[in-house]
Amino acid sequence: MVTTEQERELNSIAENEKTVLRLGKGTVKVGWMRRGALRKFTSVMLDKREDMATQSKVTCKQAAIVVLNGYWKIKFCYWILWRWYYYIRQYLDSELLPIVEEGKKKVQAQEYFSIMMLAQELKDTLQVMTKEEVSRFLQERSSEQKEQ
Numbered sequence: 001m002v003t004t005e006q007e008r009e010l011n012s013i014a015e016n017e018k019t020v021l022r023l024g025k026g027t028v029k030v031g032w033m034r035r036g037a038l039r040k041f042t043s044v045m046l047d048k049r050e051d052m053a054t055q056s057k058v059t060c061k062q063a064a065i066v067v068l069n070g071y072w073k074i075k076f077c078y079w080i081l082w083r084w085y086y087y088i089r090q091y092l093d094s095e096l097l098p099i100v101e102e103g104k105k106k107v108q109a110q111e112y113f114s115i116m117m118l119a120q121e122l123k124d125t126l127q128v129m130t131k132e133e134v135s136r137f138l139q140e141r142s143s144e145q146k147e148q
Contacts (some may be wrong), residue, residue, distance in 0.1 A: 019106070021098050024089060028067050030102040036071030038107065040078070056093055060085040063096040066103030
């Protein structure tokens with residue numbers, strides 16, 4: 001049964017409602033994360049040139065991605081926005097943390113995990129499992145459902 005809160009969240013996703021957050025003296029709006037933004041976020045996290053010595057630079061880059069949140073906005077404005085946050089405004093990690101946290105909340109993870117679970121059940125490799133493997137798989141799946 002679908003709850004009213006779940007319906008509101010689905011409507012928020014469909015409408016791409018944005019959350020307004022304070023950043024310094026101004027505000028920024030954070031919407032539901034798009035795939036291009038998630039891809040760029042992952043790319044920044046895996047960049048070998050960025051190490052712990054430049055963690056605040058990485059945080060500025062992440063916050064810029066969350067605020068821009070779209071392929072074309074990131075393509076054209078990312079390079080200036082993260083530098084604005086890092087060099088000009090010199091935001092601390094604690095000031096940018098709410099933006100990154102809100103971006104994390106705005107990832108549609110439940111749908112992704114549901115699709116992955118359904119895709120797992122559709123694989124043809126399940127048809128060649130032994131009885132022991134099938135029983136172990138079904139036990140794991142039932143324990144996961146009980147935890148939810």
